[in-house]
Amino acid sequence: MTAAADRAWRIGLGLGAAGTLVGFLAGAFVVLLLATGAAPDFRAVAGDRYLLGVVLFTLEQAVLSTLLSVVGAIPLALALHRARFPGRRAVLRLFLLPQVLPVLVGALAILTIWGRNGLLSDALAAIGLARLDIYGLSGILIAHVFFNLPLAARLMLAGLDRVPAESWKLAGQLSLSPMATFRLVEWPALRGALPAAASLIFMLCVTSFTLVLVLGGGPGATTLEVAIYQSLRYDFDPGRAITLSLVQIGLTAIVLWLATRLGGDAAAGFGLGGRALRYDRRSPVRAFLDALVLLFGIGFVLAPFVAVVVRGLEADLARLLADPAVHRAAITSIVIATAAALLAMAVSLAIVLAIEALRNAPGDRLTPRRVVLGNGLETTASLVLVVPPIVVGAGWFLSLRQVTDVFAAAPYVVVATNAAMAVPFIVRIVGPALAAANQATGRLADSLGLAGLSRLLVVDWPVLRAPVALGFAFALAISLGDLGAIALFGSQDLVTLPYLLLQRMGSYRTADAAGLALLLGILCLSLMALAERGLARRDHPA
Structure with a gap:
């Protein structure tokens, strides 16, 4: 051949x-x-206040979840790239787990930590404060950030790993300050990964089903995906289900198109982290802040896994x-x-x-x-x-x-x-x-x-x-x-x-x-x- x-x-x-x-x-x-024999009816959706509310809530939770995940991932990706410590590869693998953890298990883990009878609520109750109530938008946001912040961090880390070694050598030779290194080397690499990360996370949040089904808390916190499920499972209204599906596809297609126009790679990938050598000037203050970011990020991701194990072992x-x-x-x-x-x-x-x-x-x-x-x-x-x-x-x-x-x-x-x-x-x-x-x-x-x-x-x-x-x-x-x-x-x-x-x-x-x-x-x-x-x-x- x-x-x-x-x-x-x-x-x-x-x-x-x-x-x-x-x-x-x-x-x-x-x-x-x-x-x-059904047919899409967009006028019915436009005239239904409940369905309009579902569309707006879907956009609201998706935009907020994307912002929180992406903004939180920037310092986390930088800290992971700068740091070289024993167990770094294990941390990178830990950040893979939320993507492969069954969503329903993740939802239960979030409830175990953040729920009304969770560990944080027990701690607050012990000091006389009110227990947390995460059903609704707050619970959806926490769960989405848990699943998507590590994903965004890995996508941005992959962007930092693609920076040529010569750029780090030049930063070291010029003895650039941490701020100058961020502005001239790190931020351009992160900026290139932002559209792909944001568009992917937005699509995942728009189409979120299990998390909203478990943590939504009622009609006021319903997304398009859940409304589609209800239309088919309980009402058997295929026309409305298809109409809502087309609305969902249209919204996410627009976001994907915008991300492409901004220079994002729709198929941007991620791996297990590179071994890029950095020659830029070290800063004790930056190292301390990076350590705090890593501790918070690792704790935020690891705590629900520990909760699943602890509560699971209590069962028969x-x-x-x-x-x-x-x-x-x-x-x-x-x-x-x-x-x-x-x-x-x-x-x-x-x-x-x-x-x-x-x-x-x-x-x-x-x-x-x-x-x-x-x-x-x-x-x-x-x-x-x-x-x-x-x-x-x-x-x-x-x-x-x-x-x-x-x-x-x-x-x-x-x-x-x-x-x-x-x-x-x-x-x-x-x-x-x-x-x-x-x-x-x-x-x-x-x-x-x-x-x-x-x-x-x-x-x-x-x-x-x-x-x-x-x-x-x-x-x-x-x-x-x-x-x-x-x-x-x-x-x-x-x-x-x-x-x-x-x-x-x-x-x-x-x-x-x-x-x-x-x-x-x-x-x-x-x-x-x-x-x-x-x-x-x-x-x-x-």
Whole structure:
């Protein structure tokens, strides 16, 4: 196979994967409309004060959550980049955990720390002060910052790691002050990462479902995603659900477009932190402030994990481990998560390889068509974040009901929906690694005539092994902790661990809920560790 044929195959497979993804997502809307005879009615939304309030609250909580996460991440990323201490790599891995922790477990952890019966409320009550009440906007903001501040910090840290070593050497040679170093070296790197971080976090907060469902506290704190769920689950009003979905997609598409215009990379990635050597002048005051920022950041992220462990150990774990319902839910969760992760990885790799084939064609001029196709593939992967999984699942569920047993079809709908929702994260993890590798070895591989499977195994796979492992682990964790699709289709025959956990919370079995949260967290992190270790290990020579 020639290099040109190899690029053509990669581009074709990537476009096919992206087309399938778009067809799966857009087809759900079409099927839902055709199957129910409903139609979007934007005038009804504009004339409904409650729905207008839902739209405004969705924007309010998303904007505030994004601001708090991004503003808090700036000093945290700077402190992580400047500091070199034993355990730094462990801290960076700690900052990965909120993204892979099941959202429902994270919500319970937030309640354990910040809730009315949480540790902080107990401390306040002990000194005669009122207990905290975090249901509503305050609880949503705390939870979103917990999940997204580490993500923003890692994205900004990746931007700092990309600063050339010569810039740090020059800062040291000129003996720049800490403020001058920040203004001339650090801030430009952070500014380049801000649009991507802000747009990603905004999309995640706009589409937040589980956190708002648990911490919202009533009609006054309802987001579009929850309103869509209510429209389908309780009212079965597909027209209103699709209208709200289109409003949500429109709002987030505008934000994504603005971020792109500001210079953000829609597919900006993050890794495990570089080893950049800094030669700028050290400052004792700055070192002290960095230490305080790190202590606060680590404590804010670590405390909920500790709370999950402590409260979980107080439950009757032996009884839960012997419960047949827990066994069935765990097996169901593992099977669905593994299938969804494999499917998501196949689609994501096809898209990533196609993007690089379009943008790195030695000897060919980078034509406007190639630029448009590459940007289109990136945008396709990013816009998946804004499509409500409940609507996607509902559309295909109704479609499959016409040709097969509706309950038998539910697991396949959940797997496909979870896989689609994991694609943006895998693309963000794998894409930058492949781009860097192509810049370093792409010309050499082309000059040697490597193409097809040989190039994939010899050139691409050694570079992709670790990012693929991390991406696969992320997809596992996302699907394992999902409560979006399963909340709509869960039944006695289809129960996952998050769905069982929600049932126990709804029946006020808080001890069981705490124990299940611990078991789900351990299962999620164990599968992640096995997947990452198994795929990322290097081959031993024969």
